[in-house]
Amino acid sequence: MKVFTSIVDTQNYLKSHYPKSIGFVPTMGALHEGHIALVKKSIAENELTVCSIFVNPTQFNNPDDLKKYPRTLDEDCKMLQEAGCDVVFAPSAEEMYPSLPILKIDFGHLEHIMEGKFRPGHFNGVGIVVAKLFNIVKPDKAYFGQKDIQQVAVINRLITDLSFDLKMVVCDTIREKDGLAMSSRNRRLSPEARVSAPKIFQSMLLGKKLLLEGNSAFVVKNKVLDFYRASPEFELEYYEIADFETLESIDELNENRKTAIIVAAHLGGVRLIDNYVF
């Protein structure tokens, strides 16, 4: 496995190898089995797999979150090597941004709901860095996790609106045995917080059950608020019941369309997101 920090070295290597197809997994490192599932899918579907590791400062609206984001490059490389990854691209911030971009990307209605609303500027940062990474790696397929459901919608628009010649592959959320979605930020949970964390998953199962029983989204949200009131260690940021395709809020289930329950909550100073689609 090759590890590059330079854009030019990465591009030269990829050009000189003429792979039939390049699969690309963009990450911010502190890798776990969720990331490795994306890497393995890419390996199965492409001749060469590139994983990028870059904690992108321009997508963090909270400086403390950026400072505390876990960075574990050596361990990450070991996991990628074992998984069979071919190339790691781990640039510095200076390499990616010799000057800060003045370009702004506005993802329309996606800016005003959920992650867009609570993390102002986040999707502008994600959109620009992913476009830069696509231009550097020139993948045939790019792999993203369903856990970041709104990011999937944003990248879909980025690919369509800028005519990137690649296919996006969305992979299921990998969970711990107790239901907690794997996330790099889980490493920052205290032992007590880690015990509480699966309640996020439970709150989504509760929502699904209540919706299937015929309750309106309004009633379900109120019951879920009671659930979180009984768990004061959580500070719930949002709990949305939305159409899976448009991510717009819905009032009740539509049996012809998939529904997504989407949650963001703070637990012991760590912000966690998750979603459940049915």
Ligand SMILES: Nc1ncnc2c1ncn2[C@@H]1O[C@H](COP(=O)(O)OP(=O)(O)OP(=O)(O)O)[C@@H](O)[C@H]1O
């Ligand atoms: N549990 C998971 N299952 C599947 N894919 C995942 C999972 N967690 C993250 N991913 C995907 O891995 C890619 C890189 O994500 P990222 O590096 O931000 O990891 P993360 O664990 O989501 O970290 P955090 O949520 O703490 O930022 C994204 O496409 C993300 O959706």
Ligand SMILES: CC(C)(CO)[C@@H](O)C(=O)[O-]
């Ligand atoms: C796609 C991404 C690597 C861009 O920095 C990041 O948002 C992530 O890890 O999901």
Ligand code: BAL
């Ligand atoms: N997985 C999304 C990256 C972020 O939280 O900034």
